[in-house]
Amino acid sequence: MIAERVQALALGGPNKLPAQFIRPVHERPENTVAVDGVTVPVISLSQPHDVVVKEVAEACQEWGFFLITDHGISPSLIQRLKEVGQEFFELPQGEKEAYSNDAASGKFEGYGTKMTKNLEESWSGLTITFISWLLLLRLTTMYGPKIHLLTADLPPLFCTCRSYPSADGRQQLVFRVSPSCMDKDSSELRGRGTLMANTGWLKRLGNSAPLILLVKGDLETWSSAFFMASFPEPLLDGLSCFRTRRGSLSGVTEEYSKEILRITENLLQLLSEGLGLEGKVLKSCLGDEELKLEMKINMYPPCPQPELALGVEPHTDMSALTILVPNDVPGLQVWKDGNWVAVNLLENALFVHVGDQIEVLSNGKYKSVLHRSLVNKECTRMSWAVFIAPPHEANIGPLSELVNDQNQAKYSTKTYAEYRHRKFSKLPQ
Ligand SMILES: O=C(O)CCC(=O)C(=O)O
Numbered sequence: 001m002i003a004e005r006v007q008a009l010a011l012g013g014p015n016k017l018p019a020q021f022i023r024p025v026h027e028r029p030e031n032t033v034a035v036d037g038v039t040v041p042v043i044s045l046s047q048p049h050d051v052v053v054k055e056v057a058e059a060c061q062e063w064g065f066f067l068i069t070d071h072g073i074s075p076s077l078i079q080r081l082k083e084v085g086q087e088f089f090e091l092p093q094g095e096k097e098a099y100s101n102d103a104a105s106g107k108f109e110g111y112g113t114k115m116t117k118n119l120e121e122s123w124s125g126l127t128i129t130f131i132s133w134l135l136l137l138r139l140t141t142m143y144g145p146k147i148h149l150l151t152a153d154l155p156p157l158f159c160t161c162r163s164y165p166s167a168d169g170r171q172q173l174v175f176r177v178s179p180s181c182m183d184k185d186s187s188e189l190r191g192r193g194t195l196m197a198n199t200g201w202l203k204r205l206g207n208s209a210p211l212i213l214l215v216k217g218d219l220e221t222w223s224s225a226f227f228m229a230s231f232p233e234p235l236l237d238g239l240s241c242f243r244t245r246r247g248s249l250s251g252v253t254e255e256y257s258k259e260i261l262r263i264t265e266n267l268l269q270l271l272s273e274g275l276g277l278e279g280k281v282l283k284s285c286l287g288d289e290e291l292k293l294e295m296k297i298n299m300y301p302p303c304p305q306p307e308l309a310l311g312v313e314p315h316t317d318m319s320a321l322t323i324l325v326p327n328d329v330p331g332l333q334v335w336k337d338g339n340w341v342a343v344n345l346l347e348n349a350l351f352v353h354v355g356d357q358i359e360v361l362s363n364g365k366y367k368s369v370l371h372r373s374l375v376n377k378e379c380t381r382m383s384w385a386v387f388i389a390p391p392h393e394a395n396i397g398p399l400s401e402l403v404n405d406q407n408q409a410k411y412s413t414k415t416y417a418e419y420r421h422r423k424f425s426k427l428p429q
Protein backbone atom coordinates (compact mmCIF):
# COMPACT_ATOMS: atom_id res chain seq x y z
CA MET A 1 0.00 0.00 0.00
CA ILE A 2 3.06 2.23 0.27
CA ALA A 3 2.62 3.19 -3.35
CA GLU A 4 -0.68 4.83 -2.63
CA ARG A 5 0.64 6.78 0.30
CA VAL A 6 3.65 8.58 -1.08
CA GLN A 7 2.44 11.70 0.63
CA ALA A 8 2.59 10.02 4.04
CA LEU A 9 6.04 8.67 3.26
CA ALA A 10 7.29 12.11 2.29
CA LEU A 11 5.98 13.63 5.52
CA GLY A 12 8.48 11.52 7.44
CA GLY A 13 11.23 13.46 5.63
CA PRO A 14 13.32 10.48 4.49
CA ASN A 15 16.85 11.44 3.42
CA LYS A 16 17.12 8.55 0.96
CA LEU A 17 14.69 7.57 -1.74
CA PRO A 18 13.18 4.16 -0.93
CA ALA A 19 14.24 1.49 -3.44
CA GLN A 20 10.87 1.04 -5.13
CA PHE A 21 11.01 4.64 -6.41
CA ILE A 22 14.50 4.46 -7.93
CA ARG A 23 14.11 4.46 -11.70
CA PRO A 24 16.23 2.29 -13.97
CA VAL A 25 19.41 4.13 -14.98
CA HIS A 26 18.21 5.01 -18.47
CA GLU A 27 15.00 6.60 -17.11
CA ARG A 28 16.49 8.72 -14.35
CA PRO A 29 16.16 12.48 -14.72
CA GLU A 30 19.89 12.81 -13.98
CA ASN A 31 20.62 10.83 -17.16
CA THR A 32 17.87 12.27 -19.33
CA VAL A 33 18.10 16.00 -18.91
CA ALA A 34 15.89 18.30 -20.96
CA VAL A 35 17.38 19.88 -24.07
CA ASP A 36 18.46 23.52 -23.79
CA GLY A 37 16.94 26.42 -25.68
CA VAL A 38 13.76 24.74 -26.96
CA THR A 39 10.38 26.02 -25.84
CA VAL A 40 6.87 24.73 -26.41
CA PRO A 41 4.37 26.69 -28.56
CA VAL A 42 2.27 29.34 -26.82
CA ILE A 43 -0.94 30.33 -28.62
CA SER A 44 -3.16 33.28 -27.82
CA LEU A 45 -6.79 32.46 -28.51
CA SER A 46 -7.57 36.13 -29.04
CA GLN A 47 -5.83 36.23 -32.44
CA PRO A 48 -7.82 36.21 -35.70
CA HIS A 49 -9.57 32.86 -36.27
CA ASP A 50 -7.49 31.69 -39.24
CA VAL A 51 -4.23 32.45 -37.41
CA VAL A 52 -5.38 30.41 -34.41
CA VAL A 53 -6.45 27.49 -36.64
CA LYS A 54 -3.03 27.47 -38.29
CA GLU A 55 -1.04 27.74 -35.06
CA VAL A 56 -3.10 25.10 -33.26
CA ALA A 57 -2.88 22.67 -36.20
CA GLU A 58 0.90 23.13 -36.45
CA ALA A 59 1.36 22.63 -32.71
CA CYS A 60 -0.76 19.45 -32.80
CA GLN A 61 1.20 18.06 -35.74
CA GLU A 62 4.66 18.89 -34.47
CA TRP A 63 4.28 18.67 -30.70
CA GLY A 64 0.88 17.33 -29.67
CA PHE A 65 1.20 19.97 -26.99
CA PHE A 66 0.85 23.75 -26.56
CA LEU A 67 -0.01 26.43 -24.05
CA ILE A 68 -3.04 28.66 -24.52
CA THR A 69 -3.47 32.20 -23.26
CA ASP A 70 -6.48 34.54 -23.49
CA HIS A 71 -8.78 31.57 -22.92
CA GLY A 72 -11.29 33.52 -20.86
CA ILE A 73 -11.13 31.57 -17.57
CA SER A 74 -10.83 34.06 -14.77
CA PRO A 75 -7.61 33.89 -12.73
CA SER A 76 -9.71 33.90 -9.57
CA LEU A 77 -11.51 30.67 -10.58
CA ILE A 78 -8.16 29.01 -11.29
CA GLN A 79 -6.94 30.25 -7.92
CA ARG A 80 -9.98 28.80 -6.13
CA LEU A 81 -9.53 25.48 -7.93
CA LYS A 82 -5.95 25.33 -6.68
CA GLU A 83 -6.88 26.27 -3.14
CA VAL A 84 -9.56 23.61 -2.72
CA GLY A 85 -7.25 20.95 -4.18
CA GLN A 86 -4.42 22.01 -1.92
CA GLU A 87 -6.70 21.97 1.10
CA PHE A 88 -7.71 18.42 0.33
CA PHE A 89 -4.11 17.24 0.24
CA GLU A 90 -3.39 19.08 3.48
CA LEU A 91 -6.02 17.04 5.37
CA PRO A 92 -4.63 14.61 7.92
CA GLN A 93 -3.75 11.33 6.23
CA GLY A 94 -6.51 9.47 8.05
CA GLU A 95 -9.18 11.85 6.77
CA LYS A 96 -7.99 11.53 3.19
CA GLU A 97 -8.24 7.76 3.48
CA ALA A 98 -12.01 8.14 3.73
CA TYR A 99 -11.88 9.17 0.06
CA SER A 100 -9.57 6.33 -1.12
CA ASN A 101 -9.89 4.89 -4.58
CA ASP A 102 -9.52 1.21 -5.37
CA ALA A 103 -8.28 0.93 -8.93
CA ALA A 104 -7.88 -2.85 -8.73
CA SER A 105 -11.63 -3.24 -8.26
CA GLY A 106 -12.50 -0.61 -10.84
CA LYS A 107 -13.20 2.29 -8.47
CA PHE A 108 -10.98 4.95 -9.98
CA GLU A 109 -12.54 7.92 -8.26
CA GLY A 110 -10.96 9.20 -5.09
CA TYR A 111 -7.59 9.49 -3.42
CA GLY A 112 -4.67 7.22 -4.27
CA THR A 113 -1.85 6.76 -6.71
CA LYS A 114 -2.17 4.10 -9.35
CA MET A 115 -4.65 4.59 -12.16
CA THR A 116 -3.51 1.55 -14.09
CA LYS A 117 -4.51 -1.84 -12.88
CA ASN A 118 -1.41 -3.66 -11.86
CA LEU A 119 -1.51 -6.87 -13.84
CA GLU A 120 0.93 -8.42 -11.45
CA GLU A 121 -1.53 -8.16 -8.59
CA SER A 122 -3.40 -11.22 -9.74
CA TRP A 123 -0.27 -13.31 -10.10
CA SER A 124 1.27 -15.66 -7.66
CA GLY A 125 4.89 -16.57 -7.63
CA LEU A 126 7.77 -18.81 -6.73
CA THR A 127 10.67 -17.15 -5.03
CA ILE A 128 13.98 -17.77 -6.77
CA THR A 129 17.45 -16.39 -6.48
CA PHE A 130 18.79 -14.74 -9.57
CA ILE A 131 22.23 -15.98 -10.40
CA SER A 132 23.03 -14.16 -13.55
CA TRP A 133 21.64 -12.74 -16.72
CA LEU A 134 22.59 -16.06 -18.25
CA LEU A 135 20.19 -17.82 -15.93
CA LEU A 136 17.49 -15.53 -17.16
CA LEU A 137 18.29 -16.45 -20.72
CA ARG A 138 18.38 -20.10 -19.77
CA LEU A 139 14.97 -19.80 -18.13
CA THR A 140 13.52 -18.26 -21.21
CA THR A 141 14.84 -21.08 -23.35
CA MET A 142 13.59 -23.66 -20.88
CA TYR A 143 10.18 -22.17 -20.56
CA GLY A 144 9.32 -21.61 -24.08
CA PRO A 145 9.91 -20.22 -27.48
CA LYS A 146 6.82 -18.10 -26.94
CA ILE A 147 8.79 -15.87 -24.63
CA HIS A 148 9.99 -12.77 -26.37
CA LEU A 149 13.06 -11.12 -24.98
CA LEU A 150 11.76 -7.66 -25.56
CA THR A 151 14.72 -6.13 -23.82
CA ALA A 152 17.38 -8.24 -25.45
CA ASP A 153 19.00 -5.14 -26.84
CA LEU A 154 19.33 -3.46 -23.45
CA PRO A 155 21.90 -4.19 -20.79
CA PRO A 156 20.24 -6.37 -18.17
CA LEU A 157 20.27 -3.81 -15.42
CA PHE A 158 18.12 -1.54 -17.48
CA CYS A 159 15.54 -4.14 -18.12
CA THR A 160 11.90 -3.18 -17.79
CA CYS A 161 9.17 -4.38 -20.07
CA ARG A 162 5.58 -5.35 -20.28
CA SER A 163 3.37 -8.33 -20.88
CA TYR A 164 1.74 -8.85 -24.22
CA PRO A 165 -0.58 -11.56 -25.41
CA SER A 166 1.06 -13.78 -27.99
CA ALA A 167 -0.58 -14.60 -31.30
CA ASP A 168 -2.15 -17.69 -29.78
CA GLY A 169 -3.73 -15.61 -27.04
CA ARG A 170 -1.36 -16.53 -24.23
CA GLN A 171 0.56 -14.08 -22.16
CA GLN A 172 4.16 -13.37 -22.98
CA LEU A 173 6.93 -12.51 -20.63
CA VAL A 174 7.24 -9.42 -18.49
CA PHE A 175 10.57 -8.38 -17.08
CA ARG A 176 10.67 -5.69 -14.53
CA VAL A 177 14.08 -5.53 -12.99
CA SER A 178 14.79 -2.76 -10.59
CA PRO A 179 18.46 -1.83 -10.33
CA SER A 180 18.06 -1.34 -6.60
CA CYS A 181 17.77 -5.10 -6.17
CA MET A 182 21.12 -5.82 -7.69
CA ASP A 183 24.80 -5.63 -7.15
CA LYS A 184 25.67 -2.04 -7.94
CA ASP A 185 28.93 -2.75 -9.75
CA SER A 186 27.95 -5.88 -11.51
CA SER A 187 26.41 -6.13 -14.90
CA GLU A 188 24.97 -9.38 -13.72
CA LEU A 189 21.58 -9.73 -12.25
CA ARG A 190 21.93 -10.70 -8.60
CA GLY A 191 19.59 -10.77 -5.67
CA ARG A 192 16.32 -12.29 -4.73
CA GLY A 193 13.46 -12.03 -7.08
CA THR A 194 10.16 -13.61 -7.74
CA LEU A 195 9.43 -15.89 -10.60
CA MET A 196 5.83 -15.11 -11.26
CA ALA A 197 3.25 -16.98 -13.20
CA ASN A 198 -0.46 -16.78 -13.44
CA THR A 199 -1.92 -19.20 -10.92
CA GLY A 200 -3.37 -21.39 -13.62
CA TRP A 201 -0.17 -21.46 -15.58
CA LEU A 202 1.91 -22.20 -12.52
CA LYS A 203 0.33 -25.64 -12.43
CA ARG A 204 1.41 -26.44 -15.91
CA LEU A 205 4.92 -25.07 -16.05
CA GLY A 206 6.38 -26.84 -19.00
CA ASN A 207 7.98 -26.17 -22.30
CA SER A 208 5.32 -23.88 -23.56
CA ALA A 209 4.25 -22.27 -20.29
CA PRO A 210 4.31 -18.52 -20.44
CA LEU A 211 6.12 -16.95 -17.55
CA ILE A 212 6.60 -13.69 -15.82
CA LEU A 213 9.87 -12.87 -14.22
CA LEU A 214 9.92 -9.80 -12.09
CA VAL A 215 11.82 -8.52 -9.14
CA LYS A 216 9.74 -8.14 -6.01
CA GLY A 217 8.63 -4.58 -5.53
CA ASP A 218 7.37 -2.96 -8.67
CA LEU A 219 8.63 0.51 -9.55
CA GLU A 220 6.57 3.33 -8.17
CA THR A 221 6.17 6.99 -8.94
CA TRP A 222 6.61 9.79 -6.41
CA SER A 223 3.06 11.07 -6.50
CA SER A 224 -0.38 10.99 -4.98
CA ALA A 225 -3.55 11.89 -6.82
CA PHE A 226 -7.21 12.62 -6.45
CA PHE A 227 -9.44 11.63 -9.36
CA MET A 228 -13.09 12.31 -10.10
CA ALA A 229 -15.57 12.52 -12.93
CA SER A 230 -16.38 16.19 -13.24
CA PHE A 231 -18.85 16.53 -16.11
CA PRO A 232 -21.63 15.64 -16.81
CA GLU A 233 -22.13 12.70 -14.42
CA PRO A 234 -23.06 13.48 -10.85
CA LEU A 235 -20.12 13.12 -8.54
CA LEU A 236 -19.87 10.28 -6.10
CA ASP A 237 -21.60 11.21 -2.86
CA GLY A 238 -18.53 10.52 -0.76
CA LEU A 239 -16.46 12.90 -2.83
CA SER A 240 -18.95 15.67 -3.15
CA CYS A 241 -19.28 16.03 0.62
CA PHE A 242 -15.73 17.27 1.03
CA ARG A 243 -15.86 20.99 1.77
CA THR A 244 -13.07 23.46 2.28
CA ARG A 245 -12.87 27.08 3.37
CA ARG A 246 -13.13 28.08 -0.31
CA GLY A 247 -16.13 25.92 -1.20
CA SER A 248 -16.61 22.27 -1.98
CA LEU A 249 -14.00 20.45 -4.02
CA SER A 250 -16.68 19.09 -6.31
CA GLY A 251 -18.47 22.45 -6.62
CA VAL A 252 -15.40 24.38 -7.69
CA THR A 253 -14.33 21.53 -9.96
CA GLU A 254 -17.73 21.55 -11.62
CA GLU A 255 -17.60 25.30 -12.16
CA TYR A 256 -14.09 25.02 -13.63
CA SER A 257 -15.09 22.04 -15.79
CA LYS A 258 -17.85 24.04 -17.45
CA GLU A 259 -15.22 26.56 -18.49
CA ILE A 260 -12.96 23.78 -19.71
CA LEU A 261 -15.87 22.39 -21.73
CA ARG A 262 -16.31 25.76 -23.43
CA ILE A 263 -12.60 25.85 -24.29
CA THR A 264 -12.70 22.22 -25.44
CA GLU A 265 -15.53 22.95 -27.86
CA ASN A 266 -13.50 25.82 -29.26
CA LEU A 267 -10.35 23.68 -29.56
CA LEU A 268 -12.18 20.80 -31.22
CA GLN A 269 -13.54 23.20 -33.80
CA LEU A 270 -10.05 24.61 -34.45
CA LEU A 271 -8.59 21.11 -34.69
CA SER A 272 -11.32 19.98 -37.12
CA GLU A 273 -10.73 22.99 -39.33
CA GLY A 274 -6.98 22.33 -39.14
CA LEU A 275 -7.70 18.93 -40.71
CA GLY A 276 -9.61 20.64 -43.51
CA LEU A 277 -12.95 19.47 -42.12
CA GLU A 278 -16.10 21.17 -40.90
CA GLY A 279 -15.73 22.62 -37.41
CA LYS A 280 -18.20 20.24 -35.77
CA VAL A 281 -16.65 16.95 -36.97
CA LEU A 282 -14.33 16.05 -34.08
CA LYS A 283 -16.81 16.93 -31.36
CA SER A 284 -19.46 14.86 -33.05
CA CYS A 285 -17.11 11.82 -33.29
CA LEU A 286 -16.35 12.23 -29.60
CA GLY A 287 -19.98 11.89 -28.62
CA ASP A 288 -21.23 15.47 -29.00
CA GLU A 289 -23.16 16.31 -25.86
CA GLU A 290 -22.00 13.03 -24.30
CA LEU A 291 -18.41 14.22 -24.04
CA LYS A 292 -17.01 13.42 -20.59
CA LEU A 293 -14.66 15.38 -18.39
CA GLU A 294 -12.59 13.92 -15.57
CA MET A 295 -10.41 15.80 -13.12
CA LYS A 296 -7.15 14.42 -11.75
CA ILE A 297 -5.32 16.43 -9.14
CA ASN A 298 -1.69 15.34 -9.05
CA MET A 299 0.40 16.00 -5.97
CA TYR A 300 4.15 15.42 -5.92
CA PRO A 301 5.59 15.92 -2.44
CA PRO A 302 9.20 17.01 -1.87
CA CYS A 303 11.46 14.13 -2.81
CA PRO A 304 14.80 13.35 -1.14
CA GLN A 305 16.52 12.35 -4.41
CA PRO A 306 14.58 13.86 -7.30
CA GLU A 307 17.35 13.00 -9.76
CA LEU A 308 16.48 9.30 -9.33
CA ALA A 309 12.67 9.46 -9.31
CA LEU A 310 9.72 10.37 -11.53
CA GLY A 311 6.39 11.88 -10.54
CA VAL A 312 4.66 10.46 -13.61
CA GLU A 313 6.26 7.91 -15.93
CA PRO A 314 6.53 8.75 -19.63
CA HIS A 315 3.07 8.17 -21.12
CA THR A 316 0.53 9.52 -23.55
CA ASP A 317 -2.97 10.33 -22.27
CA MET A 318 -5.75 8.06 -23.50
CA SER A 319 -8.16 10.99 -23.57
CA ALA A 320 -9.01 13.07 -26.64
CA LEU A 321 -7.49 16.18 -25.07
CA THR A 322 -6.11 16.98 -21.64
CA ILE A 323 -6.14 20.52 -20.31
CA LEU A 324 -3.87 21.05 -17.33
CA VAL A 325 -2.99 23.83 -14.98
CA PRO A 326 0.06 23.47 -12.67
CA ASN A 327 0.95 25.23 -9.44
CA ASP A 328 4.06 27.40 -9.44
CA VAL A 329 6.55 24.52 -9.40
CA PRO A 330 7.79 23.39 -12.83
CA GLY A 331 8.26 19.70 -13.66
CA LEU A 332 6.31 18.74 -16.77
CA GLN A 333 8.40 17.64 -19.76
CA VAL A 334 7.24 16.71 -23.25
CA TRP A 335 9.04 14.52 -25.78
CA LYS A 336 9.94 16.18 -29.07
CA ASP A 337 12.31 14.92 -31.77
CA GLY A 338 14.19 12.57 -29.47
CA ASN A 339 14.57 14.96 -26.52
CA TRP A 340 12.74 15.91 -23.37
CA VAL A 341 11.66 19.54 -23.44
CA ALA A 342 10.90 21.25 -20.11
CA VAL A 343 7.62 23.16 -20.07
CA ASN A 344 8.16 26.58 -18.49
CA LEU A 345 5.49 28.12 -16.34
CA LEU A 346 3.41 30.93 -17.77
CA GLU A 347 0.95 32.62 -15.45
CA ASN A 348 -2.68 31.71 -16.14
CA ALA A 349 -1.82 29.78 -19.29
CA LEU A 350 -3.45 26.35 -19.75
CA PHE A 351 -1.41 23.37 -20.95
CA VAL A 352 -3.13 21.46 -23.75
CA HIS A 353 -2.11 17.85 -24.47
CA VAL A 354 -3.33 16.02 -27.54
CA GLY A 355 -4.42 12.58 -26.32
CA ASP A 356 -4.63 9.20 -28.05
CA GLN A 357 -8.21 9.58 -29.32
CA ILE A 358 -7.40 12.68 -31.36
CA GLU A 359 -4.30 10.98 -32.76
CA VAL A 360 -6.46 8.02 -33.84
CA LEU A 361 -9.27 10.18 -35.30
CA SER A 362 -6.76 12.28 -37.25
CA ASN A 363 -5.09 9.07 -38.48
CA GLY A 364 -1.81 10.19 -36.95
CA LYS A 365 -1.78 13.71 -38.35
CA TYR A 366 -2.05 15.10 -34.82
CA LYS A 367 0.32 13.52 -32.29
CA SER A 368 -0.59 12.29 -28.87
CA VAL A 369 2.24 13.78 -26.82
CA LEU A 370 4.57 11.63 -24.74
CA HIS A 371 5.16 13.39 -21.45
CA ARG A 372 6.45 12.85 -17.93
CA SER A 373 6.66 14.78 -14.71
CA LEU A 374 9.72 15.34 -12.53
CA VAL A 375 9.72 15.96 -8.81
CA ASN A 376 11.41 18.53 -6.65
CA LYS A 377 13.65 18.36 -3.58
CA GLU A 378 12.15 21.24 -1.61
CA CYS A 379 8.77 22.06 -3.11
CA THR A 380 5.47 20.30 -3.50
CA ARG A 381 4.42 20.28 -7.13
CA MET A 382 0.73 20.02 -8.00
CA SER A 383 -1.21 19.90 -11.24
CA TRP A 384 -4.91 19.85 -12.12
CA ALA A 385 -5.51 17.82 -15.28
CA VAL A 386 -8.91 17.65 -16.95
CA PHE A 387 -9.16 14.63 -19.27
CA ILE A 388 -11.69 15.13 -22.05
CA ALA A 389 -12.91 11.83 -23.37
CA PRO A 390 -15.70 10.28 -25.44
CA PRO A 391 -18.37 8.11 -23.79
CA HIS A 392 -17.30 4.49 -23.32
CA GLU A 393 -19.50 3.18 -26.11
CA ALA A 394 -18.21 5.63 -28.76
CA ASN A 395 -16.44 3.92 -31.64
CA ILE A 396 -13.20 5.69 -32.37
CA GLY A 397 -11.12 5.12 -35.48
CA PRO A 398 -9.49 7.18 -38.22
CA LEU A 399 -11.97 9.60 -39.78
CA SER A 400 -13.17 8.28 -43.13
CA GLU A 401 -12.53 11.71 -44.69
CA LEU A 402 -8.81 11.27 -43.95
CA VAL A 403 -8.40 7.73 -45.23
CA ASN A 404 -7.89 6.83 -48.87
CA ASP A 405 -5.63 4.68 -51.07
CA GLN A 406 -2.65 6.93 -50.42
CA ASN A 407 -3.41 7.33 -46.71
CA GLN A 408 -4.44 3.99 -45.29
CA ALA A 409 -5.88 3.75 -41.79
CA LYS A 410 -3.01 3.50 -39.32
CA TYR A 411 -5.16 2.58 -36.33
CA SER A 412 -7.89 0.05 -35.68
CA THR A 413 -11.37 1.23 -34.79
CA LYS A 414 -12.64 0.25 -31.37
CA THR A 415 -14.90 1.50 -28.61
CA TYR A 416 -13.38 3.85 -26.08
CA ALA A 417 -14.19 1.22 -23.40
CA GLU A 418 -12.03 -1.29 -25.26
CA TYR A 419 -9.26 1.28 -25.70
CA ARG A 420 -9.31 2.11 -21.98
CA HIS A 421 -9.23 -1.51 -20.98
CA ARG A 422 -6.22 -2.13 -23.20
CA LYS A 423 -4.41 0.97 -22.01
CA PHE A 424 -5.07 0.28 -18.32
CA SER A 425 -3.98 -3.32 -18.73
CA LYS A 426 -0.91 -2.28 -20.74
CA LEU A 427 -1.99 -4.36 -23.72
CA PRO A 428 -1.21 -3.29 -27.30
CA GLN A 429 -4.05 -1.41 -28.99
O1 LIG B 1 1.65 16.79 -13.49
C1 LIG B 1 1.80 16.94 -14.70
O2 LIG B 1 2.23 17.97 -15.17
C2 LIG B 1 1.46 15.82 -15.64
C3 LIG B 1 0.40 14.88 -15.13
C4 LIG B 1 -0.02 13.89 -16.16
O3 LIG B 1 0.60 13.72 -17.17
C5 LIG B 1 -1.24 13.08 -15.95
O4 LIG B 1 -1.83 13.14 -14.86
O5 LIG B 1 -1.63 12.38 -16.91
Ligand SMILES: [Fe+2]
Nearest residue numbers: 315316317371
Ligand atom coordinates in the same frame (compact mmCIF):
# COMPACT_ATOMS: atom_id res chain seq x y z
FE1 LIG C 1 -0.63 12.73 -18.69
